[in-house]
Amino acid sequence: MTERSRLKRLAVAVSTQPTMENTVPNTLIDVRGLHVRFGKQQVLRDVSLQIPQGQTLVLIGESGCGKTVLLKSIIGLIYPTQGDIIFDGNSMSQLKDRELTQQRIRFGFVFQNAALFDSMTVAQNVAFPLKQHRKHSDAEVHEIVMGRLREVGLPDNVVRKKPAELSGGMRKRVGLARALALSPEVMLYDEPTTGLDPIMTDVINELIIRTRERYPVTSVVVTHDMRTVRRVADRVVMLYPLNRLNKREPQVLYDDQAEHLEEHSDERVRQFVRGEAGARLQEMQRESYVE
């Protein structure tokens, strides 16, 4: 049995695991009854997930369903209103500033719009985490930076360019190179292919696959793109916007392998996978009529 198929089987084991206790073997990230609220708006309600080491979990769902909020909660950029994230045995919401900083070095985060520092060059962006947390010489930093940039398929002449001079695809790849700089244990991707052409989307998907093949990383990918889901996912979790759920319905509509998405019993999951507005269109028409 290959490592990939083992992780896919584990995905099924995790999805059928009813308890919130840390019983799934090798659990690295344990999301326990997570609630997130911004003012009066509740975004996440009682979301629980266990992500084993080495798994690539893809989070899908409509815009506004809380995928990015969940991703940012995992790394402690957003504090939960209730519930907790346990990362490698540490409760992320209980950690002090400094301890949280130490844990964050173990993550690599690829932001939706790359979030490159626009006052720095490409090389300075990729070198940033190395200069902050490693005691390498300038020559060593340069070597690592060039290595990471080559890994993501960027030519040497981009190093002196500012992020504003790069295309969207190049910026995302620089973001990926920067996230990989410290050889993280967990990679978090926030809509890595949004806004890219199909070729560049495929390039990014390939880079996600290569990254997990090259390094023993656990990955969480937030995406709307079903091609990305089919190519990279060991396990798929679908969230649904709370404003269209009643209070008893769970927010996680689907938690299984990608292969079973299309034959899922829930019509909302099938519609999302097929990209059909269906009932949503009728809801929108009703809402506009009411307004």
Place this chain on the structure above:
Amino acid sequence: MSSNSHIANSDGNGGLLARASRGIEDSIADLGALSLEWVAGFGSIAIFFWRMLGWLFTRRPRMETLLPSFYQVGVLSLPVVALTGTFIGMVLAVQSYAQFRGLGLETRMGAVINMALFRELGPVLAATMLAGRVGSAMAAELGTMRVTEQIDALASMGSNPLHYLVVPRFLACLLLIPALTIMAVFMGVVGGFFYSTYFLDIDTFHYLDNSRKFVGAYDLFIGVFKSLFFGMTIAVLSCYRGFHCRPGAEGVGQAATAAFVHSFVAIIVLDLFLGILLDEIHQMIWPNAVSLL
């Protein structure tokens, strides 16, 4: 019919009263909500300041983050502070000349101009220029970083945004505003002296002699001491506004405007209270200080 109209009339009055009472209730509720928002805002700024102080005293900021902030706050602000200081000194001479000449005290203008510059105008002017030039820019820069997730990126790479972004800006404002204040005061003194002696033909010796007699080191201390508080206030309020910027271009614009407006109001309010405090201290130390007359 008449009984019906009587009932309608009484209902009308009752309705009016109910509406008026609801209006008063709403106003009180709005006032309460506003007060709560203010208290929460102050609390949030205080926590931001406290956490920043924690990083300031426990981890030394890196030179590559300090130097650009010092350059931005100090070097680039110097010309504009010097220029405005010079003109304020000259304007003071223009405005006070007619009054002092009427009393035959024009040689004492130096004392008034210099005291006003040392104690009030120098620090307030330097702080206002800093709030306008640097405070708004800091809020806009940090606000853009917040909106484009650069602050989140910084945190995700294990760097604390308060330590990396706020501490250097705070130190630059705190440590360089005294220099800017001294520059504003110096240029104002020179401007006032130049205009009074060259254009208003006031005797140079008496102008300088009165300046020396009435203005001392304590006056300069007052200005510099106040400026330290102004510098801290500008840095904290501007960085706070940037960090808590609302999304979009409008949010960044609002953050930049709020940074200046809030800093300016805080400078003026602090100026009053620090002025009262330092004046009391002056009275305690020198109860028989020389009078202008």
